[in-house]
Amino acid sequence: xxxxxxxxxxxxxxxxxxxxxxxxxxxxxxxxxxxxxxxxxxxxxxxxxxxxxxxxxxxxxxxxxxxxxxxxxxxxxxxxxxxxxxxxxxxxxxxxxxxxxxxxxxxxxxxxxxxxxxxxxxxxxxxxxxxxxxxxxxxxxxxxxxxxxxxxxxxxxxxxxxxxxxxxxxxxxxxxxxxxxxxxxxxxxxxxxxxxxxxxxxxxxxxxxxxxxxxxxxxxxxxxxxxxxxxxxxxxxxxxxxxxxxxxxxxxxxxxxxxxxxxxxxxxxxxxxxxxxxxxxxxxxxxxxxxxxxxxxxxxxxxxxxxxxxxxxxxxxxxxxxxxxxxxxxxxxxxxxxxxxxxxxxxxxx
Numbered sequence: 216x217x218x219x220x221x222x223x224x225x226x227x228x229x230x231x232x233x234x235x236x237x238x239x240x241x242x243x244x245x246x247x248x249x250x251x252x253x254x255x256x257x258x259x260x261x262x263x264x265x266x267x268x269x270x271x272x273x274x275x276x277x278x279x280x281x282x283x284x285x286x287x288x289x290x291x292x293x294x295x296x297x298x299x300x301x302x303x304x305x306x307x308x309x310x311x312x313x314x315x316x317x318x319x320x321x322x323x324x325x326x327x328x329x330x331x332x333x334x335x336x337x338x339x340x341x342x343x344x345x346x347x348x349x350x351x352x353x354x355x356x357x358x359x360x361x362x363x364x365x366x367x368x369x370x371x372x373x374x375x376x377x378x379x380x381x382x383x384x385x386x387x388x389x390x391x392x393x394x395x396x397x398x399x400x401x402x403x404x405x406x407x408x409x410x411x412x413x414x415x416x417x418x419x420x421x422x423x424x425x426x427x428x429x430x431x432x433x434x435x436x437x438x439x440x441x442x443x444x445x446x447x448x449x450x451x452x453x454x455x456x457x458x459x460x461x462x463x464x465x466x467x468x469x470x471x472x473x474x475x476x477x478x479x480x481x482x483x484x485x486x487x488x489x490x491x492x493x494x495x496x497x498x499x500x501x502x503x504x505x506x507x508x509x510x511x512x513x514x515x516x517x518x519x520x521x522x523x524x525x526x527x528x529x530x531x532x533x534x535x536x537x538x539x540x541x542x543x544x545x546x547x548x549x550x551x552x553x554x555x556x557x558x559x560x561x562x563x564x565x
Contacts, residue, residue: 216243216244216245216246216247216279216280216375216376216408217241217242217243217249217266217277217278217279217280217376217408217410218241218242218276218277218278219239219240219241219242219262219266219275219276219277219278220240220275220276220278221238221239221240221274221275221276222236222238222239222240222262222265222272222274222275222276222277223236223237223238223239223272223273223274223275224236224258224261224265224270224272224273225273234432235258235261235432236258236261236262236265236272236432237258237431237432237433238275238433239258239262239275239429239433239434240434241427241434241437243408243410243425244408244425245406245408246402246406246407246408247408247409247424247425248398248399248402248409248411248422248423248424248425249408249409249410249411249423249424249425249426249427250411250412250413250418250419250422250423250425250426250427250440251263251410251411251412251413251426251427251429252412252413252414252415252416252419252426252427252428252429252455253412253414253428253429253430253451254414254430255414257429257430257431257432258429258431258432258433259412259414259429260380260381260412262412262429263378263380263410263412265277266279266284266299266378266410267284267296267299267301267378268284268285268287268292268296271285272285279295279298279299279375279376280298280375280376282295297321297325297372297374298372298373298374298375298376299374299375299376299377299378300369300370300371300372300374300376300377300378300407301369301377301378301380302362302365302366302369302377302378302379302380302382303365303380303381303382304380304381304382304384304385305385306353306358306361306362306364306365306385307365308353308361308364308365308368309353310352310353310354311352312352313349313350313351313352314340314345314348314349314350314351314352314353314356314364315336315340315349315350317353317364317368318336318339318340318364318367318368318371319332319336319371320368320371321368321371321372322335322336322371322372325372335371336349336367336371339367339370339371340367342367342370342401342404343363343364343366343367343397344363344397345360345363345364345367348360357390358385358386358387358390359386359390359393359394362382362383362385362386362390362394363394363397365382366394366397366398366401370401370405370407374407375407375408376407376408376409376410377398377401377407377408377409377410378409378410379398379409379410379411379412380412381412381413381414382394382398382411382413383395383413383415383418384413384414384415391417391418392421395418395421395422398411398422399422411423416455416456416458416459417458417459419440419455420440420444420459420520423440424439424440425437425438425439425440426438426439426440426443428443428449428451428452428455430449430451435449435451435452436448436449436451436452440520441490441520441523441525443456444456444490444520444525445488445490445525445552446552459518465514468513468514468529471513472484472513472529472556472557473557475531475557481533481534481535481537481538481539481540481558482531482532482533482539482558483531483532483539483543483555483557483558484513484529484530484531484532484555484556484557484558485529485530485532485543485546485553485554485555485556486527486528486529486553486554486556487526487527487528487529487530487546487551487552487553487554488526488527488551488552488554489525489526489528489551489552490523490524490525490526491523491524493549493550493551495524498546498549498551499512499528499530502532502542502545502546505542505545506534506538506539506541506542506545507534507538508532508533508534508538508539508542509532509533509534510530510531510532511530511531511532511533512528512529512530513529513530513531514527514528514529515527515528515529516528529556543555
């Protein structure tokens with residue numbers, strides 16, 4: 216659906232060129248909800264502006280639904296942009312127009328006749344749950360309601376792609392969840408491909424199927440949300456995940472682990488990470504019975520990425536005659552990720 220290849224954007228300045236994007240490669244599948252996460256200044260807003268050609272790339276290509284955006288004439292670009300909806304952080308509503316008037320605005324500009332506009336606006340008001348606010352003005356609406364108007368307006372021309380620029384960062388957590396639910400609903404009902412940029416991993420975790428992590432103008436990691444959460448390969452990704460997940464060991468617990476007296480030469484402390492159905496299995500009790508080891512749970516947490524459970528356990532494991540080693544092998548056979556964080560010189564085979 217969206218192919219971004221070797222995309223580079225350089226801004227000249229009197230102090231030298233500033234590279235806002237550096238060789239970006241991203242593929243967004245049709246009907247996907249694709250997240251782009253990065254800190255302020257990482258380049259994610261520039262990326263979004265390049266996708267709909269509000270900014271002209273310095274080099275590289277952007278293909279949306281088979282159309283190469285960088286080769287279009289101004290007239291062709293105007294037509295193509297109608298199929299790309301845009302939602303903004305601060306709503307960008309016209310204060311002098313009612314909710315109905317705001318949603319109708321892009322259709323009026325496009326020269327659609329009044330009867331068709333009225334029908335389309337009614338459909339959109341119903342879709343975003345604002346039928347009773349049709350005659351209200353932006354000043355009379357809450358932040359969440361304003362963003363619902365923004366979403367309805369972005370959908371007016373039946374776009375194939377919806378670009379969300381920090382669409383929930385001006386909203387409180389509860390309202391954010393309701394807007395994300397609405398976007399998920401729109402994605403399912405209308406089959407619209409959504410690209411969502413944010414600095415908040417919670418947003419990515421709630422709604423996205425795939426994610427690209429941008430750091431210092433480059434994509435440093437991308438993949439399915441489960442892949443990134445269960446096996447982040449870069450410090451940037453790990454830092455974002457730490458902000459929403461308990462997969463990192465809290466400092467107080469780490470101090471405790473460091474002080475533990477592992478009275479057996481085979482005593483170890485392990486961290487287990489597991490995803491999906493295996494979270495429901497009695498792994499630890501099986502371990503104790505099968506290998507005659509003692510297991511002391513020091514820490515545990517189960518979180519959810521959309522509907523998939525994602526868990527972390529930290530366990531002190533004791534046993535003699537190679538039993539802890541056998542228990543470890545068993546865990547690895549089960550397909551859980553195992554990290555020995557203390558004891559037996561961190562076990563040779565790790």
